[in-house]
Amino acid sequence: MSDEARSYPSTALDLMEDNALRRDDVDWDEVRRTAFTEAGDARRPAGTHRAIEAALGGLGDGHSGFYAPKRAKEPDGDEQIRRPVEGWALAGRMGYVSLPGVQGSEKVYQQYVREGRDAVAKANRPNPAAG
Structure with a gap:
């Protein structure tokens, strides 16, 4: 070799x-x-x-x-295969965050991290309906 x-x-x-x-x-x-x-x-x-x-x-x-x-090579158009990242507040000071798998370019991964942070922030908000 x-x-x-x-x-x-x-x-x-x-x-x-x-x-x-x-x-x-x-x-x-x-x-x-x-x-x-x-x-x-x-x-x-x-x-x-x-x-x-x-x-x-x-x-x-x-x-x-x-x-x-x-x-x-990075996919054209920054293709990605995944469900959306989600986050929301639940009753009793609990939150829900869904972080499905992701595959794609570095740009896709950076977007995924931003969406994950946003989802955590949404899940961390007080839920007015739970009051």
């Missing part, structure tokens, strides 16, 4: 190990051995994509996935 190709899965595996949901339950030495075996004699980073995808799938957390660079 070329040095350039070797650094690509190594960086990806480092990120996985640092951020995996169940990182303490994973045999990282085995994940790395398997990934580098799968990458074989890759000469370019693209040749390691299948190995990285397999390593992510092997984490078994149901939250990890791999997107090749061409597919990972």
